[in-house]
Amino acid sequence: MSHSIQFSTPSRTLHLPHTPLHRPLSSFSFRPFPLTSTLNHTSLRLRASSSPDSSSSSSSSSPSLLHSPNGTPAVKPDDKSTGIDVDTVTEAELKENGFRSTRRTKLICTIGPATCGFDQLEALAEGGMNVARLNMCHGTRDWHRGVIRSVRRLNEEKGFAVAIMMDTEGSEIHMGDLGGDASAKAEDGEVWTFTVRAFDASRPERTISVSYDGFAEDVRVGDELLVDGGMVRFEVIEKIGPDVKCLCTDPGLLLPRANLTFWRDGSLVRERNAMLPTISSKDWLDIDFGIAEGVDFIAVSFVKSAEVINHLKSYLAARSGGGDIGVIAKIESIDSLTNLEEIILASDGAMVARGDLGAQIPLEQVPAAQQRIVKVCRALNRPVIVASQLLESMIEYPTPTRAEVADVSEAVRQRSDALMLSGESAMGQFPDKALTVLRSVSLRIERWWREEKRYEATPLPAIGSAFSDKISEEICNSAAKMANNLGVDAVFVYTKNGHMASLVSRCRPDCPIFAFTNTTSVRRRLNLQWGLIPFRLSFSEDMESNLNKTFSLLKSRGMIKSGDLVVAVSDMLQSIQVMNVP
Ligand SMILES: Nc1ncnc2c1ncn2[C@@H]1O[C@H](COP(=O)(O)OP(=O)(O)OP(=O)(O)O)[C@@H](O)[C@H]1O
Ligand SMILES: CC(=O)C(=O)O
Ligand SMILES: [K+]
Ligand SMILES: [Mg+2]
Structure with a gap:
């Protein structure tokens, strides 16, 4: 028994026949509407219905379905059953402590x-x-x-x-490098020279070059010079042509190319910077x-x-x-x-x-x-x-x-x-x-x-403007909520450009998010986002076959096991499926 929730318009009911392969507990599927003028009249209707249970022939797992970042199977040719690319750290973590860890x-x-x-x-x-x-x-x-x-x-x-x-x-404005030194120590009361001159060979003692040609012109005697936001402080005491003599008032370590700011009467001087x-x-x-x-x-x-x-x-x-x-x-x-x-x-x-x-x-x-x-x-x-x-x-x-x-x-x-x-x-x-x-x-x-079950109190604002984007957003919000409420082990997201994965990540669900994408560059970019474990996968338009292949590949590597509960979403077929790993 399964349920599906559909989107419908007054003119047309869009129902995507769902073909469960993995004893889905439920499935909710809908497709984004074509963006036509009928959109204005679109109404959303939720309806529980029996999903047609068709026995689709699941394709058997392909050994090199998941590829290494350069597009070649990450497995040795003799290891055909485990054509999955995942780094050793993720794999070990998943095996040792399960998804949650x-x-x-x-x-x-x-x-x-x-x-x-x-x-x-x-x-x-x-x-x-x-x-x-x-x-x-x-x-x-x-x-x-x-x-x-x-x-x-x-x-x-x-x-x-x-x-x-x-x-x-x-x-x-920043300091130059320190002529090869890893750092230089400025002590209280020392006089240092900040200069726009370049050095030919070695850096003269207590001298720092400055990246900005207008520096000596712009600072005034009495200004405060802050290195790295105040890690070291100087007071400007004298200007001599390209050189600015400064007294160290707060000692500290000068690091190569450290940022410099100067302050006058308690305010940051930023007129020239703005140019x-x-x-x-x-x-x-x-x-x-x-x-x-x-x-x-x-x-x-x-x-x-x-x-x-x-x-x-x-x-x-x-x-x-x-x-x-x-x-x-x-x-x-x-x-x-x-x-x-x-x-x-x-x-x-x-x-x-x-x-x-x-x-x-x-x-x-x-x-x-x-x-x-x-x-x-x-x-x-x-x-x-x-x-x-x-x-x-x-x-x-x-x-x-x-x-x-x-x-x-x-x-x-x-x-x-x-x-x-x-x-x-x-x-x-x-x-x-x-x-x-x-x-x-x-x-x-x-x-x-x-x-602590510290769910965010404030709901996330809607961001999409196109209707299909709004649907993606709702799907991801719902998938994350379902994942939390049902205590699922992972959300699987199949995404071509990574957008659906980022929408799921944005919800910060309790479980990790396995993000399957078909390009290496998207896989790497997803690695910056909260909770995403990115894989490269050559997937098809057929979600059932994608799921089947993924399950068998991940299972053969011991990364998931029968009975694990998964919520799956995809940006090809905008749907949510909930199922146990067979
Ligand atoms: N490629 C590098 N070669 C040599 N030293 C480096 C390099 N990258 C960073 N460092 C050292 O590490 C220190 C801190 O790193 P970094 O400069 O990136 O700090 P940051 O404050 O994040 O930089 P910024 O504000 O300039 O972007 C630097 O002061 C420098 O000493
Ligand atoms: C990272 C960097 O650029 C900064 O903290 O200033
Ligand atoms: K930088
Ligand atoms: Mg910076």
């Missing part, structure tokens, strides 16, 4: 000198890295190319779907490099408005043949907070870049800004990353502070999609340990959330 919060590692080797990258992937971030402020393009290719090789050889995020330098382009000419060259190397995301630093995002997206569409690269807006300036909603709507995701944000607004305002950005992203269905200083002390020490653990917990509790390591993984002494901390804290807080 998998981590939902995604983890991003900035790659730098501490982690750029193949073995180091592999250790990070094994440790749960979902996305590798490359900060174009540092390193040469050759260096970045080497990292990108290593990650790709890792994906191909081990079945990982680690995505690559390229982060633009932007044209804000600088968000995407500099160097950034455009980096973007071309990113397109050529096939990066998955471009994170745009110091976004001020939606315009620059739209501009970049149309450039990418023209250059890379359409939406293969996701554009992430970094929220790290006052302007980006002012124009938050329009920026997020224009983007494919956002980053709470707390490092620079904390240099532009008072530090005590950063937590509220973070909460707001996370909420807006969730409402508008864009993945959101919380970044910077999550485990800063772990650059030097093997254990985090209690405060850092509390900060990570809060980001997970806010249900952000991803957490990001910067210096901890790029140049810290304990990159693997920092990743382990992110992983274990995420798992613990996620479990706490489920145990």
